[in-house]
Amino acid sequence: MSTILFFLPFLLLFAVLAIYAERKVSAFIQDRYGPMEVGYYGILQTVADLVKLLQKEDIVPTKADRKLFLIAPILVFTFVFAGFAVVPVTSGWEGAPIQTGVFFLLAIVSLDTIGIIMAGWASNNKYSLFGAMRSAAQIISYEVPLTLSVLSVVMISQTLDLQQISIQQGVHAVGQETNYLFGIKALGIDVTEIGGFLTWNVFRVPILFITWIIFFITSLAESNRAPFDLPEAESELVAGFQTEYSGFRWSLLMLAEYGMMLLVSFLGVILFLGSWNSPLPNIGSVRLADWTTGEIGTLSGHLWSAFWLIAKALLMVLIQIWVRWTYPRIRIDQLMSVGWKYLTPIALFVLLIAAVWRLFMI
Amino acid sequence: MVVLIEIPFYIFSGLAILFAGVILFTKNLLYGAFSLVGTFLCVAAIYVLAQAEFVAVTQLMVYVGGIVVLLIFGVMLTNKITDKGIITSSYNRFLGAIIAISLFVVLFYGILKINFGAVKGQSADMNNVNQIGVELLTEYLLPFEIAAVVLLIALIGSSVISGYKTKETDE
Numbered sequence: 001m002s003t004i005l006f007f008l009p010f011l012l013l014f015a016v017l018a019i020y021a022e023r024k025v026s027a028f029i030q031d032r033y034g035p036m037e038v039g040y041y042g043i044l045q046t047v048a049d050l051v052k053l054l055q056k057e058d059i060v061p062t063k064a065d066r067k068l069f070l071i072a073p074i075l076v077f078t079f080v081f082a083g084f085a086v087v088p089v090t091s092g093w094e095g096a097p098i099q100t101g102v103f104f105l106l107a108i109v110s111l112d113t114i115g116i117i118m119a120g121w122a123s124n125n126k127y128s129l130f131g132a133m134r135s136a137a138q139i140i141s142y143e144v145p146l147t148l149s150v151l152s153v154v155m156i157s158q159t160l161d162l163q164q165i166s167i168q169q170g171v172h173a174v175g176q177e178t179n180y181l182f183g184i185k186a187l188g189i190d191v192t193e194i195g196g197f198l199t200w201n202v203f204r205v206p207i208l209f210i211t212w213i214i215f216f217i218t219s220l221a222e223s224n225r226a227p228f229d230l231p232e233a234e235s236e237l238v239a240g241f242q243t244e245y246s247g248f249r250w251s252l253l254m255l256a257e258y259g260m261m262l263l264v265s266f267l268g269v270i271l272f273l274g275s276w277n278s279p280l281p282n283i284g285s286v287r288l289a290d291w292t293t294g295e296i297g298t299l300s301g302h303l304w305s306a307f308w309l310i311a312k313a314l315l316m317v318l319i320q321i322w323v324r325w326t327y328p329r330i331r332i333d334q335l336m337s338v339g340w341k342y343l344t345p346i347a348l349f350v351l352l353i354a355a356v357w358r359l360f361m362i
Numbered sequence: 363m364v365v366l367i368e369i370p371f372y373i374f375s376g377l378a379i380l381f382a383g384v385i386l387f388t389k390n391l392l393y394g395a396f397s398l399v400g401t402f403l404c405v406a407a408i409y410v411l412a413q414a415e416f417v418a419v420t421q422l423m424v425y426v427g428g429i430v431v432l433l434i435f436g437v438m439l440t441n442k443i444t445d446k447g448i449i450t451s452s453y454n455r456f457l458g459a460i461i462a463i464s465l466f467v468v469l470f471y472g473i474l475k476i477n478f479g480a481v482k483g484q485s486a487d488m489n490n491v492n493q494i495g496v497e498l499l500t501e502y503l504l505p506f507e508i509a510a511v512v513l514l515i516a517l518i519g520s521s522v523i524s525g526y527k528t529k530e531t532d533e
Contacts, residue, residue, distance in 0.1 A: 068396070099491055100419050107422035114399055114426065121392060160491055 007084040014314075015258040016046045022321050029325045056247035061124060064244065068122035073245065073252040076115030080259040083108035086162055087266050091172065091276050091305035092297040094163040101162035102154060105267055106147055109222050112260065113139045116231065119253070120241035131240025134332065135231035138221055141339035142228075146218040148347035149211045152354040153271045156183075156205050156361075162270050169204065170277030171195035171289045172296060182206055183361045195289035196281025200274035205361075207353045212272040214347050216319075219264035221339070224257065226324040230332055265316035266309070273312055276305035371411050378404035402426065416490045 020035070020043060027034025035042030060069055086101040088094040098104065113136050120132020157165045168177055174192050181189040181198065183205040191198045202209045221228035232240030242253045269275060280288035292308075294301030330338070381400035388394050402425045409418035498506050
């Protein structure tokens, strides 16, 4: 139920604010103001744009494949939105209770391509087609390191359930699993009670930090963000696969793109950065982790865990925006060689080390 | 409870058959490919209803990955910008019908022979994933390893074929 009740309104609000943030961040990086006119400090600019978009005519090109052209944006959004079904919201409010949550999300991330290819092909426009082809090539290439990096985490956590992975990374793990400092039992320092950032996966098993970087790079590629935004490279392909779209359908495609950013951010936070657990550790009698996590199921537990999860995810989105306006776009052959020649071997190597590290933990 | 599962089951089976029909009767290669995606999604939904969520997600992951490659070829072959696009027609109707009917008879006979009462019912909250992992590395180790070797051979074969260059095309 969390999908309809929470994520649908949240996603809409997020898209409005993220587009505003994108414009503001890009403006600050380029030393200008960005939108300033509508609302205080331009905060209602996206709302105004949205109203304009919804009033626009829904144009279907004469030579386009009408049926597929009309379905494609809905399909793209549906696939992305389906991914939110398994994402937990708070410590007491998990998503759909399936045991294979991580596996499902990996499948969803690649399903998105089908909608993009459909949009690109149905538009009957050479730029759209190029965008769609690039998107397919890109997602197939980057799926391999993405899956390998997620596999490292799954091997450490020994579960595919997102909520279970979340519980392991904080003070609620007491009684279920013992966390040692840096995951090495031989050190003999038990940090299960201390919690905080020390039990996050990137600290629990420090090698996962490299995995997280690989995950972040591939997640940028999977959500078609710069420097991997070749499917919609505006300087060469007009707007890529969405060139022919206008009005409501174009805004659906944009919503799906920002939804994808949010989805991979949620996944990254849950897998690597402690999910809904507080970053503050318990220090002696100052129970910062207990105070800022709350008991599972209580009101404070819901509020704190939702706050940490969403705050971390939004921070990741901000990093994605920051990266976009900092790095130039890479060429298609560079994209392929980064994916296959560097990220995949590194991910495989880290997977091996993570397997060995797992032996230190028991 | 039974009705609650049966209604979506019939909806998804109907949709799967509908999409399969589109694959059979469409002239457009890409429509066929997209319908294949629809069929696979419906079959995945049926797996979910049968409480085999791991199989369902594997279905999404493996077939959708394969389908995307298929779609790329579809796009390349039916590029509407340069030409009219390839129209498919049906060949070997007689042979195809014989194979389809004989396969149907074998499966139908086999399913009728199963004594469903003897099949152990399993509780829904059992940990699917662990069980599959343990079974794969104990009971079904040999087929699992053979499948891995076959995949490795396919991988080597494809890289050999794609890396093969004749003297004329070599620069």
